[in-house]
Amino acid sequence: MxxxxxxxxxxxxxxxxxxxxxxxxxxxxxxxxxxxxxxxxxxxxxxxxxxxxxxxxxxxxxxxxxNKYKNQENIDISKVEYVLLLGGDFERRAYEVIKLSKELKDAKIITSGYEGIDIIPEAIEARDRLISYGIDENRIIIQEKPKDTIEEAISIKKLLKDKPFILVTSASHMPRAMEIFKQQGLNPIAMPTAFTVKEKSSNSYLxxxxxxxxxxxxxxxxxxxxxxxxxxxxx
Known part of the structure; x- marks a missing residue:
């Protein structure tokens, strides 16, 4: 409701x-x-x-x-064992996950998202597409039940407890996602992607x-x- x-x-x-x-x-x-x-x-x-x-x-x-989580380059992620890809806007978020999968070769990748109006849940579709990009299927964990970020946080809490993980989502969604995950007692490391505000752009246009x-x-x-x-x- x-x-x-x-x-x-x-x-x-x-x-x-x-x-x-x-x-x-x-x-x-x-x-x-x-x-x-x-x-x-x-x-x-x-x-x-x-x-x-x-x-x-x-x-x-x-x-x-x-801008809230824009500069994350100096954070040490070498020992992080999990990468969470939130549901939605897969194309713009996938690049970051693929890059992290190469950098953290033993890390598990969690895909999340329910089916919505589609037949196939986003989590499963994201898994299949990541596999097509060369990521080993055994590295991927799917969470296909959560309908929104709050439910995703609750689901991840059951899965990871207090283990740190890298959170990949769009830069605009990151502030809300971080608040929600932290409220659940989780330890997310923000890794925003899909920025829409261009630097050094003074042009005004419609x-x-x-x-x-x-x-x-x-x-x-x-x-x-x-x-x-x-x-x-x-x-």
Whole structure:
């Protein structure tokens, strides 16, 4: 129930959905000949889409998330025995896992993620694709039941107890993931990947990609708020 409620609320606060609802109100007022209100909501809707498609605004939202665990190069990971690949966005996260698998030749790799709307769980699909990239099947452990990061943390707690492990996920998702895993008493080592904010980029431009970036950031901020609410309610 809580998982479905979170998804429902997130859907309506997504930039595309929220902007569409504003424009829909404009057309509803236009239909009922309320031209003044129609103009107001049309202006708000267009201004909103202009804002969220801006690289300046999208980077402003995304930077605090991606920069929190950005510089991890000096951390000693030579004795770490496990690498956890969180579900979702496999292509952008796989490179880091493949690189780590070569650096830590004896480390086990854990794939996570349930099936969602697909037939095959993400954890199994990720395992199969990692094998196709040359990683030994015997090194891979699958966790196909968890539906979100909280459930992933609970599942990993049962598997690893307090053993340290490398956590691989997108840079934007890392702050929330680290909070959740640490709350379970786990010892994750952040290894973020799939950065979206480019360094030394002063150009301001409008694009659909920026709206997607705002959507990703919004999802993470909502997730952090949801996690803090659940933490307070569970005390």
């Amino acid at each position: 809580a998982f479905s409620l979170k998804k429902f609320i997130s859907f309506f606060l997504e930039p595309f959905t929220f902007g569409f609802l504003i424009l829909l109100l404009a057309f509803i007022f236009l239909f009922f000949n309320s031209y003044k209100k129609a103009k107001i909501f049309l202006f708000i809707g267009l201004a909103y889409f202009f804002l969220v498609s801006s690289s300046i605004f999208s980077n402003l939202l995304m930077s605090p998330l991606e 694009s659909i990609g920026n709206i997607k970036k705002v959507s990703m950031a919004t999802h993470e901020y909502l997730g952090l708020v949801w996690f803090k609410i659940k933490t307070i309610l569970n005390k």
